[in-house]
Amino acid sequence: MSRCPTGALFALSIVLLAGCATPVDRPPATLPAAAQAAAWQAPRPPADLPSDPGAARPAGWPLFDDPLLNRLVEAAQAGSPNLAAAQARIARARAGLAGSEAQGLPQVEANASAQRSRSLPASGGSAAGAGGFGFGGVSNSRQIGLQSSWEIDLFGGVAASVRAAAARLRHAEAGWHAARVALAAEVGTAYISLRACEAQLVQTEADARSREATARLSEQSARAGFTAPADAALARAGAAQAASAVRAQQAQCDTLVKGLVELSDWTEPALRRELAEGAGRLPQTPGLGPLPLPAELLGQRPDVDAARAAVEAAAADADLTRRDEKPRLSLGGSIGRSVTRGGGFDAEGGVWSLGPLTLSLPLFDGGRRRAASAGAEAAYDEALAQLQGTLRQALREVETALVALDASAAREPALQAAAEGFEAARRATEARQRGGLASLLDLETARRNALQARGALIEVQRERASAWITLYRSLGGGWRPGEAPRAAARAGTPD
Known part of the structure; x- marks a missing residue:
């Protein structure tokens, strides 16, 4: 009857224990109550569609049929330092995943050595000892071989490390998408604000010219x-006030241009040439297609996916720290060829070794491993709480955007009517003032009302476009x- 070697029994126990390397079950994150609603609580936007659905737009930017805005978004995405940093984080996470996967594979190294040595002869100065076997003289030895080591994933530590690295890669990729979306929205908002500022500037300049003409005639x-000195002074004051408003509005527009220069990395003269063609014209209202349900939204936001990946990485890290409390098993070995010649002794042949098979058992570390495990579990709880917060914030942001979009759309017709009415009143008052039937104070009041109404209309148009963004x-x-x-x-800079 043959006896089963002790090493075979030990190897069998390794295989059986490896089956225990499964992740720890943790309860999944629960959806917020608002995500389980059948519909959004805020009014849905009108089913507007872009005038040209096939128009070329940057990836992930379906808004506004404005070629210059689309080019600015492309330029910002191509040259953004934030997106470049996000790309670098993805590359780092991908390298980390490759390194974690390599931990589960045997590690093999090639080595070679050569040695030349001289030894003392046997006692008595003779080169030959008993039996005529010599030991003195110069000897040469060479050895080449492969040496390997393998840490057996006894309790799933390597698998947990791979899961954590894969989750961090997904987190980095989702972060890149979130940064791209945020950058496109930032460029769009800055562009809309600039066009609204230009429209306000046109109205302010027209008012300043009218007031300057009135002051000159007065x-x-x-x-x-024919005119009282007080009326002439009032006209001069109104003209000066309008000129100051023009300079203030121009400074605001210049500041917005410089913001777009920073975002797009275009030169300011080139950007101003591009902006000159459509000055004061806000892009047309876009459409985003069907609005997803609250629960569907959570699968469409990169920040939500990044938060989920952070939870998965934290769970894998917690599993990894638990594995550190378990025994570790490693196996080594080598194979090679050795040649030794000299001193009357020649030897050549293959050499190999299997082992050592090393089992390390953590006995006492002062509670370090247990503390690390507790800290990792706390990090998982933190990531889970942050995911809950991200889910709620996502739902709130959509509801808030829908409210702003509905409010601006509802206000625009009334403000349009108000602007037309105050403009008609201004023209009538101006005609009456020229005929001596209205005072200069009446004309100044009519002008102020008309200018404020036009400004309010432009502002609500800006708010509506910004709400779409x-x-x-x-x-x-x-x-x-x-x-x-x-x-x-890399988007080309205009000539």
Whole structure:
């Protein structure tokens, strides 16, 4: 009867114990109550569609049929330091995943050595000892071989490390998408604000020209004795106030231009040439297509996916720290060829070894491993809480964007009517003032009302366009799970 070697029994126990290397079961994150609703509580936006659905737009940017805005978004995405840093984080996470996967494979190294040595002869100065076997002289030895080591994943530590690295890679990829969407929204908002500022500037300049003409005529009339000096002073004050408003509005527009220069990395003269063609014209209202249900939204936002990946990474880290409390098993070995010649002794042949098979058992570490495990579990709880917060914030952002979009759309017709009415009143008052039937104070009041009404109309148009951008961002910017980040091509700077 043959006896089973002790090493075979030990190897069998390794295989059986390896079956215990399964992740720790943890309860999944629960959806917020608002995500389980059958519909959004805020009014849905109108089913507007872009005027040209096939128009070329940057990836993930379906808004506005404005070629210049689309080019600015492309330029910002191509040259953004934040996106470049996000790409670097993806590359680092991918390298970390490759390193974690390599931990579960045997590690093999090639080594070679050579040695030349001289030894003393046997006692008595003779080169030959008893039996004629010599030991003195110079000897040469060479050895070449392969040496391997393998840490057996006895309790799933390597598998947990791979899961954590894979989750961190997904987190980095989702972070890149979130940064891209945020950048597109930032460029769009800055562009909309600039166009609204230009529209306000056009109105302010027109008002300043009208007031300057009135002041000039009032001065002439006062010198001729037909107008009271107080009215002429009022006209001069109104003209000066309007000129100051023009300079303030121009400074605001210049500041917004410089913000776009920073975002797009275009030169300011080139950007101003591009902006000159459509100055004061806000892009048309876009459409985003069907609005997803609350529960569907959570699968369309990269920040939500990044938070989920953070939870998965924290869970894998917690599993990894638990494995550190378990025994570790490693196996080594080598194979090679050795040649030794000299001193009357020649030897050549293959050499190999299997082992050592090392089992290390943690006995006492002062509670370090247990503390690390407790800290990892606390980190998992923190990541889970942050995921809950991200889910709730995502739902709130959509509801808020829908409210802002509905409010601006409802206010625009009333403000349009108010602007038309105050403009008609201004023209009538101006005609009456020229005929001597209205005072200069009446004309100044009519002008102020008309200017404020036009400004309010432009502002609500800006708010509506900005609300579309906010809704686009809160819906995830067209991102889908599993979408691989793409490096944006460098957009050309205009001549």
